[in-house]
Amino acid sequence: MRKLKIMALYAHPADPVTDCGGTLALHAANGDDVVIVAITHGARLHPNMFSEEWRKANPDKARMGASREEVIKVKHDELLRAAEILGVKRVIFLGEDDNKVTVEPELVHRIAQIIAEEQPDILLTDYPFDQTHTECHSLMTTMIFAALNEVGMYLENLDGKGQYHVKQIFMTKLPTTARGAFWSIQPRNDVYIDITPVIGLKKKAMNCFKSQAYNGDFANKFLESHDGDRGRSAGVNFAEAFVRKGNETHALLPLTDYALGFDNLTSHRSYSTVCVRDLPEE
Ligand SMILES: [Zn+2]
Numbered sequence: 001m002r003k004l005k006i007m008a009l010y011a012h013p014a015d016p017v018t019d020c021g022g023t024l025a026l027h028a029a030n031g032d033d034v035v036i037v038a039i040t041h042g043a044r045l046h047p048n049m050f051s052e053e054w055r056k057a058n059p060d061k062a063r064m065g066a067s068r069e070e071v072i073k074v075k076h077d078e079l080l081r082a083a084e085i086l087g088v089k090r091v092i093f094l095g096e097d098d099n100k101v102t103v104e105p106e107l108v109h110r111i112a113q114i115i116a117e118e119q120p121d122i123l124l125t126d127y128p129f130d131q132t133h134t135e136c137h138s139l140m141t142t143m144i145f146a147a148l149n150e151v152g153m154y155l156e157n158l159d160g161k162g163q164y165h166v167k168q169i170f171m172t173k174l175p176t177t178a179r180g181a182f183w184s185i186q187p188r189n190d191v192y193i194d195i196t197p198v199i200g201l202k203k204k205a206m207n208c209f210k211s212q213a214y215n216g217d218f219a220n221k222f223l224e225s226h227d228g229d230r231g232r233s234a235g236v237n238f239a240e241a242f243v244r245k246g247n248e249t250h251a252l253l254p255l256t257d258y259a260l261g262f263d264n265l266t267s268h269r270s271y272s273t274v275c276v277r278d279l280p281e282e
Contacts, residue, residue: 003032004121005033007036007123008036008124009124009125009144011137012042012136013042013079014046014082014214017082018214018222019173019240021240022227023242024088025088026198028087036090036091038092038094039096043068050211075211076093078208079091082205085205086202086205092114109147112150115166121167122168123144124169124170127187128145128171137173151163168245170244174243176229176241191241191242192240194234194239195227195240199238203219206218219276224277237272
């Protein structure tokens with residue numbers, strides 16, 4: 001099979017790691033061309049390293065006095081280190097402020113430009129209905145889908161370039177179970193990737209995000225609960241979950257090796273063989 005071009009296009013620097021970092025590592029190891037695009041600098045959403053300093057009796061002056069550029073650079077460098085650990089060689093930072101309140105046409109055009117230039121086969125992004133439609137990830141996905149429409153309607157005569165269509169979109173952040181009224185009409189994750197072979201890499205990558213306290217105990221808890229919950233749905237220790245946007249066409253009915261090999265009687269034991277806390281921290 002030909003190598004794929006995969007783009008993880010997300011609102012904030014940590015999203016591509018928490019949502020699909022294991023999947024990106026597996027595809028990078030497979031020789032696929034993987035690129036991460038962080039649309040905003042993400043300095044506002046999880047400002048723990050700086051906000052917590054302001055609460056201390058004797059705060060670190062340098063940290064309190066860090067400039068906008070310095071705060072943003074911390075976030076930037078964390079994602080670069082995480083990507084390197086995952087084997088992802090390219091990260092594109094659009095550097096937008098993460099204070100979006102509505103769809104911004106100029107940002108839609110910027111995202112469209114990146115998609116047109118990169119021409120990914122597969123796009124990974126957030127499900128566009130995360131709890132409420134004004135939630136920051138949903139808002140960004142709204143802009144991403146608007147950008148995909150734009151790229152799909154480029155016309156040489158008007159734009160100097162032709163239309164491009166991503167082959168498939170895999171969407172993340174959908175819970176495995178319903179959480180509240182917005183999920184009463186429930187879509188479901190329909191693709192699970194077994195990330196057990198790379199769960200140690202994902203742990204190391206999450207440990208990079210110290211500015212937002214995603215490292216250490218949080219990383220361990222997140223991977224055991226969040227990715228472990230998805231693993232339980234997938235019949236493996238750890239998994240990442242996706243909703244495909246497009247239907248799939250097969251020549252014959254598909255049945256995966258995982259489905260063929262699944263043993264209902266022993267799955268609860270095989271599910272529990274890897275413990276994240278036993279894996280190296282760095
Ligand atoms: Zn995010």
